[in-house]
Amino acid sequence: MIRAIGEIYAAQLRTSLAVQFQYRMSLAIWMIGRVIQPLVALVVWTTVARARGGDVSGYSEGDFAAYFIIQMIVTQATFSWIMWEYDYIIRSGQFSFRLLRPIHPIHADVADNLAYKVLTLVILIPAAFFLAWLFPPTLHWQWWNIVAGLLATVIAFIMRFTLEWMLAMTALWTNRVSAVNQTYDVILIFFSGYFAPLAVMPQLVQTLANFLPFRWLIAFPIELTLGRLTPTEILIGFGAQLFWLVIVQASLRYVWRAGVKQYSAVGS
Amino acid sequence: MNQLRILWTFFRLGAMNELAYRVNFFTQLFQAVMSLVLSLGGLAVVFNQTDTLAGWRPAELVALVGIYILVGGLINLMIQPSMQRFMEDIRMGTLDFMILKPADAQFLVSVRQVEIWKLIDIIMGLGVLVIALVRLGAQIGMAQALAFGVALLAGATIVYSFWMMLATCAFWFVKTENILVIFQSMYQAGRWPITIYPGWLQMMLTFLVPIAFAVTVPAQALTGRLTNQTLLLAILVATGLFGAARWFWRFGIRYYAGASA
Numbered sequence: 001m002i003r004a005i006g007e008i009y010a011a012q013l014r015t016s017l018a019v020q021f022q023y024r025m026s027l028a029i030w031m032i033g034r035v036i037q038p039l040v041a042l043v044v045w046t047t048v049a050r051a052r053g054g055d056v057s058g059y060s061e062g063d064f065a066a067y068f069i070i071q072m073i074v075t076q077a078t079f080s081w082i083m084w085e086y087d088y089i090i091r092s093g094q095f096s097f098r099l100l101r102p103i104h105p106i107h108a109d110v111a112d113n114l115a116y117k118v119l120t121l122v123i124l125i126p127a128a129f130f131l132a133w134l135f136p137p138t139l140h141w142q143w144w145n146i147v148a149g150l151l152a153t154v155i156a157f158i159m160r161f162t163l164e165w166m167l168a169m170t171a172l173w174t175n176r177v178s179a180v181n182q183t184y185d186v187i188l189i190f191f192s193g194y195f196a197p198l199a200v201m202p203q204l205v206q207t208l209a210n211f212l213p214f215r216w217l218i219a220f221p222i223e224l225t226l227g228r229l230t231p232t233e234i235l236i237g238f239g240a241q242l243f244w245l246v247i248v249q250a251s252l253r254y255v256w257r258a259g260v261k262q263y264s265a266v267g268s
Numbered sequence: 269m270n271q272l273r274i275l276w277t278f279f280r281l282g283a284m285n286e287l288a289y290r291v292n293f294f295t296q297l298f299q300a301v302m303s304l305v306l307s308l309g310g311l312a313v314v315f316n317q318t319d320t321l322a323g324w325r326p327a328e329l330v331a332l333v334g335i336y337i338l339v340g341g342l343i344n345l346m347i348q349p350s351m352q353r354f355m356e357d358i359r360m361g362t363l364d365f366m367i368l369k370p371a372d373a374q375f376l377v378s379v380r381q382v383e384i385w386k387l388i389d390i391i392m393g394l395g396v397l398v399i400a401l402v403r404l405g406a407q408i409g410m411a412q413a414l415a416f417g418v419a420l421l422a423g424a425t426i427v428y429s430f431w432m433m434l435a436t437c438a439f440w441f442v443k444t445e446n447i448l449v450i451f452q453s454m455y456q457a458g459r460w461p462i463t464i465y466p467g468w469l470q471m472m473l474t475f476l477v478p479i480a481f482a483v484t485v486p487a488q489a490l491t492g493r494l495t496n497q498t499l500l501l502a503i504l505v506a507t508g509l510f511g512a513a514r515w516f517w518r519f520g521i522r523y524y525a526g527a528s529a
Contacts, residue, residue: 044460186309202316
């Protein structure tokens with residue numbers, strides 16, 4: 001079973017890599033937006049830090065630089081475009097073909113996503129060094145920070161992908177999901193540590209963020225990598241990640257079953 | 269006069285096309301509200317930590333957000349959709365129909381596609397701008413209002429000419445839809461005053477993708493930050509680019525062979 005899945009992934013990855021390599025120019029151009037966002041946030045917060053005499057809630061200029069460079073990497077590693085893609089796939093009826101395949105369609109999407117991540121490393125890594133050269137980051141990490149941060153990023157990827165894939169299934173019930181997608185984006189931006197480290201956010205946002213899954217997707221892997229967390233906080237973080245992972249996985253199963261029953265193809 | 273009539277016709281056409289899909293109004297309204305929440309939320313978080321950002325007070329940055337939404341609305345109302353259609357027409361060869369009409373073809377392709385729901389962005393941007401100005405309690409003198417109007421017009425002209433020149437490239441390079449992505453990615457940097465960015469990025473946002481002229485300069489005009497030199501530069505760049513776009517269009521159209529010829 002495991003071997004079969006492994007072979008399917010290997011084949012799917014090869015296909016996805018070949019397909020997406022055809023669009024390498026588009027991939028490169030799409031990356032502009034993904035570098036601009038952390039750069040803009042970094043500039044804004046650096047400006048604020050300078051105005052405050054060098055420090056905002058425990059973040060100096062160099063800390064902000066380190067935070068947003070790692071943010072760019074964690075965001076790139078965990079993000080998916082699946083909610084927008086499925087809006088189209090379901091509305092246009094192409095979903096039928098995916099249902100006909102002998103395995104769960106999520107696997108093809110994961111492989112597709114991973115292929116994209118592998119290809120865009122060519123731009124992401126130079127971009128990270130470029131930002132680090134422009135805004136010298138303050139780093140005091142140990143080797144185990146990076147290992148633990150990587151592990152947290154992998155869990156965050158699985159969790160975010162499951163969550164967004166589940167939300168993408170909203171399109172099975174309504175063909176106007178853009179409102180759902182936009183709301184999700186705005187919540188994610190403010191409650192995940194994407195726009196700013198949670199420590200500099202207003203108290204209300206920080207409190208609410210504790211009850212939402214989003215901070216474990218972005219803020220936790222970043223803070224862990226940067227060595228800003230105490231051992232207790234690290235344990236709580238991994239615990240919360242696993243807790244939410246179980247919840248979204250279970251919800252996905254439920255939503256998937258209900259959704260497939262709901263689906264009626266166009267033009268059959 | 270004739271051109272105003274054509275403009276009005278395309279406007280009505282856009283309205284008639286879209287009024288069949290009235291739910292789109294709410295989709296667009298929701299999108300505009302979310303974009304506003306994103307901008308104002310960002311400001312709220314930043315000003316929770318500081319009183320001024322690079323010398324800009326909160327209400328002044330709210331005014332900037334208003335202009336950002338307003339200009340974004342103007343671009344998405346007509347410039348961007350028309351330019352996309354123009355590039356599509358070159359690719360498909362259907363530009364023939366535009367060239368044959370007894371009106372200036374550049375004008376026709378520039379105003380042809382109107383997305384009327386983007387009026388929501390324009391109205392909302394104006395609303396935010398007015399609220400910000402009231403809260404600033406600023407006495408906007410005639411001179412300042414005039415400078416703002418000129419700066420906005422210059423900014424819109426620069427963005428239009430920029431788009432027009434890029435779209436004209438489609439005569440040679442047929443596949444150019446990525447231009448749109450570059451512009452949209454860079455436009456989000458206009459949410460904040462250009463002056464906070466490092467020098468090289470300011471140069472890029474001024475001369476490579478002219479967001480500085482479109483958003484920051486009009487905001488500077490309203491908040492009394494605009495020097496005469498900058499305004500003059502905006503007018504010069506606007507006139508220059510407009511002329512260059514005109515010339516480039518004439519040059520490009522000679523390469524157009526049509527689809528079935």
